[in-house]
Amino acid sequence: MNSIIITRAGTHSTIQDFGRFQYQHLGVSPSGAMDQRIITELQKIIPNHQNQFLEFAYVGPSIKVKEGSVKICVGGNCNMSIQKNNNSQLECQPYKSINLFEGDELIIHNTIDSVYGYIAFEHGLGLEPCLNSYSTDTKAGIGSINRPLNDEDIFHISKDVSSWDLISIPIPDLEKVTNFKVYPGPQLQYFSDNTLQSFISGVFTITNQSDRMGIRLKGESLISSKSHDILSEGILPGSIQVPSDGQPIVLMRDIPCTGGYPKIAILNEVDISRISQLPPETKITFDLQTIY
Amino acid sequence: MYFKGINSYGDRGLVLDFGNETSKSISQEVNEAFLNISNLNLQSLNIIPSFNKIVVIFENSHIRDQNKDKINIKMNETKSKSNKKATKTWKIPACYDEDFALDIKIIQKLHQITKEEVINLHSSVRYYTYYIGFMPGFPYLGDVPSQLITPRLATPRVKIPARSIGIAKNHTCIYPKVSPGGWNIIGQIPFDIFDLQSSYPSLFLPSDEVKFYSVSLSEFQKIRKYNFSINELIKEYSS
Numbered sequence: 334m335n336s337i338i339i340t341r342a343g344t345h346s347t348i349q350d351f352g353r354f355q356y357q358h359l360g361v362s363p364s365g366a367m368d369q370r371i372i373t374e375l376q377k378i379i380p381n382h383q384n385q386f387l388e389f390a391y392v393g394p395s396i397k398v399k400e401g402s403v404k405i406c407v408g409g410n411c412n413m414s415i416q417k418n419n420n421s422q423l424e425c426q427p428y429k430s431i432n433l434f435e436g437d438e439l440i441i442h443n444t445i446d447s448v449y450g451y452i453a454f455e456h457g458l459g460l461e462p463c464l465n466s467y468s469t470d471t472k473a474g475i476g477s478i479n480r481p482l483n484d485e486d487i488f489h490i491s492k493d494v495s496s497w498d499l500i501s502i503p504i505p506d507l508e509k510v511t512n513f514k515v516y517p518g519p520q521l522q523y524f525s526d527n528t529l530q531s532f533i534s535g536v537f538t539i540t541n542q543s544d545r546m547g548i549r550l551k552g553e554s555l556i557s558s559k560s561h562d563i564l565s566e567g568i569l570p571g572s573i574q575v576p577s578d579g580q581p582i583v584l585m586r587d588i589p590c591t592g593g594y595p596k597i598a599i600l601n602e603v604d605i606s607r608i609s610q611l612p613p614e615t616k617i618t619f620d621l622q623t624i625y
Numbered sequence: 626m627y628f629k630g631i632n633s634y635g636d637r638g639l640v641l642d643f644g645n646e647t648s649k650s651i652s653q654e655v656n657e658a659f660l661n662i663s664n665l666n667l668q669s670l671n672i673i674p675s676f677n678k679i680v681v682i683f684e685n686s687h688i689r690d691q692n693k694d695k696i697n698i699k700m701n702e703t704k705s706k707s708n709k710k711a712t713k714t715w716k717i718p719a720c721y722d723e724d725f726a727l728d729i730k731i732i733q734k735l736h737q738i739t740k741e742e743v744i745n746l747h748s749s750v751r752y753y754t755y756y757i758g759f760m761p762g763f764p765y766l767g768d769v770p771s772q773l774i775t776p777r778l779a780t781p782r783v784k785i786p787a788r789s790i791g792i793a794k795n796h797t798c799i800y801p802k803v804s805p806g807g808w809n810i811i812g813q814i815p816f817d818i819f820d821l822q823s824s825y826p827s828l829f830l831p832s833d834e835v836k837f838y839s840v841s842l843s844e845f846q847k848i849r850k851y852n853f854s855i856n857e858l859i860k861e862y863s864s
Contacts, residue, residue: 357671357682358659359819359827360761463821473761474802475821516635564647565758567673567680569638591675591758599635602685 335401335493339486340438343394345545346482348458349451350384352586353466353475360590361475363570364468367449367545367586367609369602371408374505375453378406378430381495383457385467385477390448393441394482402434404494409450410507412442429501432494446509447610455495458488470587472546510607511617513600518572520595523557531555532597533621537581541613545587548608550617554579557595565591571600573619583608627651627677628658628700631693636686639693641679641700649768651677652755656832661699667692674756674831676765712832713863717799717814719748719790719837720845725813728778732792732809736772744839746770747790747811752797754833762801762819764829769797781807788813790837815840815848816858823855833863 339346351372352365366372372386387394393411407413407427415423418436425431425439427450433439444450460467460477469476478486524532537552561577568574572584574594581597585605598621600608611617627650629642641662643655659674662681668688673680681696683689721729721744732743752766759765769792777793782805785791789800791808798808801819814837818828829835840848853861 352670354670356761356826357673358757358831360757360759360763361826363671464826475761516633519632519634519640564645564676566640566675566678567671567682569634569671569680569682571635589759590673591756599638601636 335403335490336399337396337403337488337490338399339394339482339484340397341395342482342484342486343389343441344392345388345390346394347388347469347471348460348467348476348478348482349386349388349469350467353464353468353470356464357567357590361464362470362473362587362590364466364470364476364545365586366451366468368409368451368507368606370505370507370606371449371451372453374428374502375406375408375451377502378428378500379404379453379455381455382453385454385457385460387452387454387458387482389441389450390444392443393450394452395438395440396452397438398433398435399487400435401490402432402494403490404430404432404455405439406430406453407439407441407450408453410445410447411450412445414440414442416440428504430499432497432499446612448612449609454490456490456492459490460488472587507610509610510604511611511615512620513604513608513617514620514622515573515598515600516622518596518598519566520557520563521597523559523595524555524575524597525558528555528558529597529621532619536616536618539611539613539615539617543613545585546589547585548583550581550583552580555581555597559595561594563593563595565593568592568596569599571602571605572596573598573600585609627654631697631700634680637683637689639681639689639696641681641696643677643679645677647676649753652753653832655679656756658700659831662696665695665699667695675758676755712830712834713859714751715829715833715835715863717835717837717862718840718845718848719812719814720840720842721747721812722842722845724842725786725789726811727782727789728809729811731778732773732775732811735775738772743773743811746773747792747797748837748839750836752835754829754831754835755796756831757827757829760801760804762827762829764799764818764833764835766797766835768795775809777807778809781805782810785810786813788815788817790814813845815845816851816853820855825855828855828858
């Protein structure tokens with residue numbers, strides 16, 4: 334038996350996978366990793382990840398091997414090091430597999446010029462799925478672990494490391510995008526041509542009131558010419574909704590299942606991952622596509 | 626027929642449009658279409674009905690475009706023939722005791738009626754389940770009798786107790802778990818309506834019919850102790 338203990342939980346550390354689907358009509362949000370590009374990359378290094386990825390934001394967790402040994406890989410742009418059992422320190426890099434032995438501690442200090450990072454564990458973390466997914470939705474209290482991770486959480490990994498071979502991939506080119514192509518939202522016609530012009534030509538700032546549910550933007554007010562109150566309808570991640578204060582919100586993975594604000598536009602799937610990595614104060618612009 | 630057509634929602638979604646109004650008959654058509662589309666077993670990620678829309682979400686635009694025609698054909702097919710699906714009819718015990726009826730006085734005052742009248746009116750109607758949303762398992766039921774129609778609280782409550790029954794505008798609801806919210810709370814039911822351990826986690830489904838009946842506090846506590854599972858609740862309280 335191999336086990337690890339969380340010696341420092343970090344901030345917003347949760348278990349995530351590619352999302353929980355087929356339950357949104359029962360009020361259950363899709364959730365899933367904020368930056369799905371990274372866990373897609375990690376699959377190449379740890380193919381047997383069991384869909385139990387650890388996601389963290391800004392400050393990463395520290396993880397110590399209690400018993401046995403584990404093979405892991407970190408994804409994202411992070412500062413990290415390994416404190417060995419014999420007190421020596423080891424450098425380590427993302428997208429390279431890491432073998433950790435009893436007493437070794439992986440310390441992820443922080444993400445660099447980005448928000449989210451991930452850890453894949455060979456054979457997973459010994460968790461059971463909840464509604465066919467391992468993802469945690471902290472607001473709804475749903476998940477293989479239905480809360481953020483805490484200090485002292487322990488995970489048992491029954492299978493032993495399959496091979497000590499070190500595997501790495503080139504650091505993926507997850508270029509930083511700040512201009513987003515968006516498609517018309519279902520309520521595009523709720524906004525006048527002038528307001529749409531402000532949306533396209535304006536610069537919006539990501540505020541610190543942003544989380545797994547949504548990214549709140551600050552910029553020129555986008556006031557609807559019709560109403561900011563529609564009958565609630567199904568919504569999907571990436572939608573840009575505009576409440577009555579005119580400040581748009583990009584809805585993210587822990588989306589409310591239905592929403593009553595007009596949606597001016599929607600991002601494509603990969604741009605949801607891209608925008609999730611932009612820290613507060615980043616300035617972004619939108620480019621409205623007419624096709625679709 | 627209220628169905629107007631199918632529109633795109635970004636690069637990977639579709640919106641089936643049933644107009645801008647809301648009524649039980651619109652919802653009946655929406656929920657029937659929801660079942661028909663669910664039965665197509667499309668490669669969709671989510672199918673979400675609401676008052677007058679159905680949103681269907683796919684992994685990407687390619688799969689979306691492949692499936693759009695199948696939905697279109699199904700919608701045109703069902704335009705002519707309606708296949709009514711057997712939905713459940715629920716009789717749900719409700720305790721309107723003052724410990725639970727946090728906002729019943731607001732409704733009494735607004736409509737100049739007694740507490741007994743609120744209870745009798747609320748439990749007199751067989752409600753229709755418009756859809757499930759807002760939080761896991763939360764049913765939008767309606768319509769409440771006109772003497773109970775009440776706006777949302779001016780200041781939403783930070784913590785509504787789990788299993789609370791609420792009224793807002795012409796709808797009534799049950800909060801599956803503790804939550805912030807703006808509905809006027811008038812009572813509580815004695816069991817949970819969302820169970821993550823079940824493969825059918827939500828007690829109520831769109832288009833179920835729900836009627837409340839008033840129970841005393843002691844009866845409420847008795848039922849509470851049974852800790853019914855979803856399957857037991859279905860046997861005990863639905864037909």
